[in-house]
Amino acid sequence: MINKNELTAIDLFSGCGGFSYGFQQAGFHVVLGVDNTATALKTFEKNHDGSKGLLLDLHKDSAIETIVAETEGRKIDVIIAGPPCQGFSLTGTRDENDERNSLFYSVFKLAEKLDPKAIIIENVPGLLKLYGGKAKKEIIRLCDEMGYTCSPKLLYAPDYGVPQIRKRVFFVALKKDIGKFEFPPSVLNEDNYIGCEDAIGDLPDLVADFGEDEANYDKEVSSEYQLMMRNGNSVLRNHIGTLHTEHVINVISQVPEGGNHKNLPLGVGDSRRFNEAWTRYHSKKPSKTIDTGHRNHFHYKWNRVPSVRENARLQSFPDSFVFLGNKTEQYRQVGNAVPPLLGKVLAEHLIKHLKNEI
Secondary structure, eight states, X not given: OOOTTSOEEEEETOTXXXXXXXXXXXXXXXXXXXXXXXXXXXXHHHHSTTOEEEXXXXXXXXXXXXXXXXXXXXXXXXXXXXXXXTTTOTTSOOOTTOGGGGTHHHHHHHHHHHOOSEEEEEEOGGGGTHHHHHHHHHHHHHHHHTTEEEEEEEEEGGGGTOSBOOEEEXXXXXXXTTOOOOOOXXXXXXXTOOOHHHHHTTSXXXXXXXXXXXXXXXXXXXXXXXXXXXXXOOSEXXXXXXOOOHHHHHHHHTSOTTOOGGGSOTTSSTTOOSTTTTEEOOTTSOBOOOOSOOSSEEOSSSSSOOOHHHHHHHTTOOTTOOOOSOHHHHHHHHHHSOOHHHHHHHHHHHHHHHTTOX
């Protein structure tokens, strides 16, 4: 049954739905998730209550028409979107003509049809400055043209309780009659950021074995963050170890906590000599940015890569959020996601604006 007073959202380029899961936690009903990866959409549907995943190519105008038809004239309050960022990313090719750079236009094509109260676009910091800030200027121009005030801001995930060094830019556009969006203040600072041990230290070690698809917790919680991530959950999923060669284990064992390839003895680990190579997390500090692979970052204590569940914890996915697909697909889903906790903080603040409480 549809609750007419319930705030609603659509998630474009949803992946597994980390961003919109934060909105769901804040009280939104996420009506649709739209992506071009089938496995990610299966994960999305499993974890979003009463939501539907649509497998569509948002380059095509027909995709917009399909989304409109699926809403059946229903009021949509917010469109959230994290368009592919490879063209803007520091690790990408930075091709100004990369077609992925213009995918944000699909957000506005849909907004023109659905007339939401708010639009939120998330992307990498590089979007703000690359190519003379073209994309930033265009997003702000389109917002203004369509009757929205647009507030872009760079957010640092550890400031909002996410145990991961992750910077992302958020464009939050509100209908002009609602006003200008004021971003929520940070809740933590460098003195009390959540470190890796407080985030994942209660999970099974995966040293004697590789774990099971459905396992039990074997340690008590030792931090508020761990308690929040468990949230009464009783079965641990997606916590499976990775088989490493003796050579890899030997190299990892020589990396000090918080160190990387620069800390290795001469001649050790020469097969990987780039910025993030052989990085061991520090137990008392947030992790490095979780990416879509899992080969270059290692547990702060154990000589192995983090499991999918450990990466998910560092991204602020609760343990009840289950990832589907093979392990490579699961790692990709986690790495591509917006931290749900960051989504939740923005959603809670957005609700205050929509209810005219700010």
